Amino acid sequence: MRKILLLLLASIWVVLVFYFSSQPPDVSGRQSRVVYMILKRLDGVLDFTQTEWYRNLRSFLEKWWFPEKKPSGEDLVRKSAHFGLYFIMGIFSFFLSYSYIRKYVFSVLMGISLPTLIAVLDEYNQSFHGRGSSLYDVIIDMNGAMFGMALAFLVRIVVELSVKNSKGGIV
Template sequence: MKRSFLILILILIWIGLVFYFSSQPPDVSGRQSGSVYKFLKKIDSVLDFTRTNWYKNLRSLLEKWWFPDKKPTGEDLVRKSAHFGLYFIMGILSFTFSYTYLRKYVFSILLGVSLPTLIAVLDEYNQVFHNRGSSLYDVFIDMNGALFGVVIALLILVVGRLITRTYNVHRGER
């Protein structure tokens, strides 16, 4: 019970963080993403990751997936990656909370995807009140982030259970 309460508090903090970012005026939001983009360019100047095949393939995939109608800038990719990342973590937290509390896989998967998607819809609606555009496509990216987070959390849970079960069988326990 203590663990699920702690995870619930983390979810609420994370939702607050999401709404904090979506409540920023357009110029502040632009500066924030611009700063992250410049930071990533500095890291790239040292590590030179943008010339790797892995990066080129990932960028091509994300451009097709997230920007089917236009050629995005590096800053566009940073902004959409932030959407994906925020909701990836929210998906993990929501799934973990539900599973810790109820121990039901299907319900935990559904909550892990649906709660972040609901927050994403409300987040996009909130942006309208701060002179920022809202986009159903951003909700799609957010939902995909949550879905990926749930899949990763589920895989970790299942693999952990298999390892524990195998370890217990080898020790003679059942």
């Protein structure tokens, strides 16, 4: 049952990714503007953009994701969405492959390669909807998948060690 649920969740997530990439440029722009405005209002209450942590994170992301230009806030929101979507896909891909094969090396490779393949196809799909494709976006997507897969891998190891430890096994 767990395998089917994971397969269903991963499939729904892939459909969601392709839904977003199939949006025309004006719809995609409106979606990111709405998220940006929500974050601006949230910042008005929490004032998080004035923290050193935020400034350091923004500077890091600007250098990493936009090596050739100074991005706007909406640009950062759009690239963060890429990273986040593929972060979750990396988690799903790792756990899905581990549930079937039970091999860490295979699951780590699937946690990175499957989302990266989908990212390439996603960028290609955008070209049919009046949007450009970008190698930078694929790299951001792949990085999101790697971080998601790494988190899933660590969670799996911790759970496995906890179960062994609770059963009296040697850690």
